[in-house]
Amino acid sequence: MSQRHLLALFNDFDEAEAAIAELRVANIKGFNIDDLILKSPIEHPEVERVLGDKPVYVQWFTLIGASLGGLLAFTGISSSQANFYAQLKGGKPIVPLPPNFVLTYEMFILGGVYITILGFLICAGLPARRSPLYSAKVSEDQIGILVRGDENAVAALKAIFSKHKALEIQEEVGK
């Protein structure tokens, strides 16, 4: 059965939240609540909560990036000091720990920041192609709910959106 995309635009968060809550319990055949995408002009944890617990994995990238950054800095600097360092040391340690820790600290942060940003791009799916339905109103002041469902679920979905005062419902045939 062919799939359709619907984008409903709402004027306020309360209505959008209520619509999502109803979609969750409505048990519409041919529609999966996990396919629902909420689009909003601002970060809105309260509404996101209605979507259920969705984990974020960016912190793992942070941990790996920071650890690798620090590790690479320390081993890189220490091994270059031990193997190629041409300056006369005058009896001082070939691998001096305190100064190397300073550079390790900087690289720890550098690795952490770079890989966190990389993690963000991966986890947020960026760069992204435009979704099947998009309204510039979402970046202005409206809240969008994008859903995908079978052809025979469309009427029920539209009914719920209309019930919760959707300002506009856009529809497009998906793949």
Place this chain on the structure above:
Amino acid sequence: MGKDIREDIAWAQINTDVLKSLESPRRLFWVIIGVAIAMIGVAVGCEIYQYQNGMGVANMDNPHVWGLYIATFIFWIGMSHSGTLLSAILHLMHADWRKPIYRFAEAMTTFSLMTAGLFVAVHLGRVWQIYYAIPYPNERWVWPNFQSPLLWDAMAIFTYLSSSVLFLYVGMIPDLAIVRDNIHPGWRKKLYTLLSLGWEGTDRQWRNFRITYLTVACFLIPLAVSVHSIVASDFAMSQQPGWHITSFPPYFVAGALYSGCAAIITLFIILRYVFKFEEYMTLSILKKTTRLTFAIAMVWTYLNLIEYATVWYGHDQVAKDLLIQKAIGPYAPFWWSMNFCGSIVPFLMAFKRFQTSIPVMFAVSLLLNLGMWLERWMIVAPTFSHGYYPWTWDHDQWPSFVQWGIVFGSFGWFTLLFMVFCKVFPSVSMYEVKEMVYHRTLALKKDGLATKGAH
């Protein structure tokens, strides 16, 4: 006193107002750009002259090997700290009032670091040999000294600059999407489409955005502290009188935050007028920024006095003589001006009626920055003319017009970069201002005072 922001501003209006700043600023914008380019012209001329004739024309000699270039380098590094303060520290403290002004503070961070970086190259003199500073096996076996704070400096500044650019960029993605959706077709639309990475404000994007922004903010705070501590170590880890002081790192960090906050006030006032941001850069926010600056000014004053006390009671006769020389010697007018501008002038900010007076705050912020620039000069220069060796004591030096010209031009360079940024990118964070309006409306709704419904 008015509100930080009006809660009845329509979200669409916020977009319209900020987008207008990308199209039609006041005429003063072009005047500023013209003056900045002229200033850069002076610096470029001086640099060419110095490049062709050597560092002697800058009046650099032995013992005066560091002059205005290094002092101004520290000044610009210090200036960069305000962005971190406003965007990272205040973000973690949930200070909502930072939202309309943190974007330009972050941009200030980035551009002041870029300006500071130029001084390293200018100071080297032989700029064409800068690659010797990079650790790679070369024919002379010249390797950077990993034990030197100067190398830590290079690493810290590179980390800070690249992290700040990323932080600025990531925080701007939702706004870039707004501009993409609203600007007329052309090269700018293509630019914003590319930079916004296809952002659509989905729950998945916001969720990851929130965590990323918070995490990078957490990284930036210790990074900013380390950057200026390391700059302080350039001095404190030497044996020179007037520099070998334990309190230098916190003193430098406080000075950095201080000059950065003063610069924020200056730019706040300029942007507010040039881009017609009166609705967003409100007097209430100016008042809060002023109070924050005053608090930091007092911290700096305390640490400054601590530094004098440390030298005075430190039983290092040469360091003590240097301090006396600063107060009564050839640098005395500048040293007293520094203390006046840095410690006395900020008391004007303690008066409520001045906290929201645009002309007074503009003048005060300029004086504070003059004081903070003089502070850096008074750290660097006097030590060379009154070191441990008596032969240095009669070697007074005055920077040549080449040094002054390049320092003068650096302000033009910073201004040009900053103003062009504000014209090309939204300098007020639209989505965060909407959040601010939203939260205010919600609070009013709770109290039953809201006239319009919150989103």
